[in-house]
Every structure is written in C-alpha cells, then in structure tokens.
Amino acid sequence: MADQHTHDVRIEAALAKFAPRRLFKFLKDSQVIFGGMGYETAHSKWIRGEPAFGIEQLVRDAEMYRIGEGATDILRPFVAREGLNMHLERVGRLFDERTTGVHRLIELQRLLRFYAPWYVSQWRSGRLPSRPEFHHPNVRSKLIFVERASRRLARTIFYAMLLHRQALRDDQGRQNRIEMIGENLLVIATTALYAEAQVQTAAHPEVWELVEECFREAKQRVEQDIKGLIRNQDTVIAAVGGKALNGRYPSLLSGIIRRNLQDYSRHESVLKADGANLHTVV
Numbered sequence: 001m002a003d004q005h006t007h008d009v010r011i012e013a014a015l016a017k018f019a020p021r022r023l024f025k026f027l028k029d030s031q032v033i034f035g036g037m038g039y040e041t042a043h044s045k046w047i048r049g050e051p052a053f054g055i056e057q058l059v060r061d062a063e064m065y066r067i068g069e070g071a072t073d074i075l076r077p078f079v080a081r082e083g084l085n086m087h088l089e090r091v092g093r094l095f096d097e098r099t100t101g102v103h104r105l106i107e108l109q110r111l112l113r114f115y116a117p118w119y120v121s122q123w124r125s126g127r128l129p130s131r132p133e134f135h136h137p138n139v140r141s142k143l144i145f146v147e148r149a150s151r152r153l154a155r156t157i158f159y160a161m162l163l164h165r166q167a168l169r170d171d172q173g174r175q176n177r178i179e180m181i182g183e184n185l186l187v188i189a190t191t192a193l194y195a196e197a198q199v200q201t202a203a204h205p206e207v208w209e210l211v212e213e214c215f216r217e218a219k220q221r222v223e224q225d226i227k228g229l230i231r232n233q234d235t236v237i238a239a240v241g242g243k244a245l246n247g248r249y250p251s252l253l254s255g256i257i258r259r260n261l262q263d264y265s266r267h268e269s270v271l272k273a274d275g276a277n278l279h280t281v282v
Contacts, residue, residue, distance in 0.1 A: 015183050018186075031059055034051075034055040077176075079178075081175070083178055087157065090111060119155070126151075133193060138195070138208050149181070156226050156230065157229070160174060173234035177226075184225075187214065
C-alpha cells in the first residue's frame with residue numbers, strides 16, 4: 001500500500017511500533033530463563049552441555065530492529081499531533097496574545113459555532129459498520145469499548161486544550177499518552193478481529209482466552225492514560241530531573257569514579273605512538 005502511494009499509512013506504520021516494543025520486552029523476560037550464566041552466548045552454553053538456545057542474539061537483533069526502524073519518541077508525537085492539530089489550528093488565533101478586543105470575541109463566536117455541536121456529538125454513541133465479523137459477540141463488545149473510549153479521548157483532549165492552551169503542543173508527556181491510548185485501542189480492535197478470523201478459518205476457539213487477557217491489560221492502560229491527560233506528576237518529575245542535571249544532588253555522585261567524555265577519547269600522542277608501532281611492524 002505504501003509503495004502504491006494510494007493510501008496514507010504513516011499513522012498505521014507508527015502505531016505498529018507496538019509490536020517490536022512488546023517483542024523486545026518478551027525476549028528480555030525470556031532471557032531470564034534461557035540466558036544461562038549471565039550474558040552468555042549460545043556457543044558457550046553448548047560447550048557446557050546446556051541447550052544452545054541463542055536468546056542473547058535474539059535480544060540484540062530485536063533491539064536493533066526496534067531502534068533501526070524509527071525512534072519511538074519521534075513517532076509518538078507524530079501520531080499525537082494528528083489528534084491535536086485540528087484543535088490547535090482552530091484555537092490558535094484565540095489564544096494568540098496579539099488577538100485582542102473585538103477580534104477575540106469574533107474568534108470565540110466562531111469556535112462556539114463549531115465546538116458546540118462537535119462536543120455534543122462526542123457524547124452520542126456511534127453505530128458499528130454493518131460487517132459480518134462485527135456481529136460476533138466477542139468482537140462487538142471490544143469494538144464498542146473502542147468506540148466509546150475514542151469519544152472519551154476526544155473529549156479529554158479538548159479539556160486538556162482548554163487547560164493548557166498552546167503549551168499542549170510541546171507537552172511530550174501528554175502527547176505520549178495520547179499516542180499510547182490510540183495504540184492500545186488499535187491493539188484491542190485488531191486482536192479481536194484477528195481472533196475472529198482464526199476461529200473462522202482454523203477453528204481455534206481458545207484464542208478468545210488470549211483476546212480477553214489482551215483486552216484486560218489494554219483497557220487498564222487506556223483508563224490510566226486518559227486520567228493522566230488531565231492530572232499527572234510530569235511537572236514534578238521533570239523538575240527533579242532538571243535539578244539533578246544541574247548538580248542539585250551531589251550525594252548521588254558520592255563514591256563513583258568521575259569521568260567525562262575526554263577520558264574515553266584517545267589522545268593524539270597515543271594515536272601517533274600507535275602509528276609509529278604499526279610502521280615498525282610493517
């Protein structure tokens with residue numbers, strides 16, 4: 001689809017970061033079981049007579065894949081701004097300090113004409129598309145939750161915009177939560193639909209047990225992140241981190257060997273000596 005340039009799948013591709021992140025976590029947990037004596041290679045385990053399962057190689061490969069396909073912290077704001085831009089572009093002139101007097105009242109009237117019906121619509125339940133797979137009770141219940149949570153997310157973003165105004169554009173903590181909510185809603189929907197297809201084609205009804213567990217965990221994350229859009233401790237945590245970077249807590253450095261980047265760079269004289277030694281050997 002991406003090569004055909006007929007569909008814009010950038011959002012879907014960014015949300016698919018969920019898969020490599022969960023894969024890496026799964027492999028790290030597996031490393032506790034199959035890791036051997038610390039960070040051990042498959043060959044060293046084979047020499048000791050243990051099953052030569054190369055879990056450490058899988059962990060490295062998964063980490064390289066997770067990083068190489070695009071930084072998560074870049075893709076999250078990209079997804080979040082899809083939900084924010086509509087609001088920020090509309091209210092930009094109202095919150096602009098240069099807008100005063102009559103112009104501000106005109107902007108406010110214009111926004112009320114748009115947001116009054118929009119806000120009311122976010123409280124109305126929507127109908128699911130009339131597709132055969134949507135009629136399965138296990139699928140329908142999950143998609144109803146996704147539809148309701150999507151409207152709740154829209155309302156919460158609106159509340160956050162009223163509270164934080166233009167500052168919401170640069171609030172990475174809230175942007176990350178918006179992305180993670182959308183990510184988890186996508187996981188719920190795709191998992192339920194994939195399970196329904198598995199039951200239809202391969203007759204594996206036990207997959208619904210896995211769907212319910214996935215739904216339970218994702219629903220819990222959605223509830224937590226929606227609440228965090230309004231109330232969170234991001235400011236306090238950021239303040240403590242900033243103070244630590246400014247040397248506010250010197251006791252944290254007590255007992256460690258002080259190093260800076262220059263201590264790890266090879267001195268020019270050392271490089272010249274290495275060059276002379278190499279010339280002598282040749």
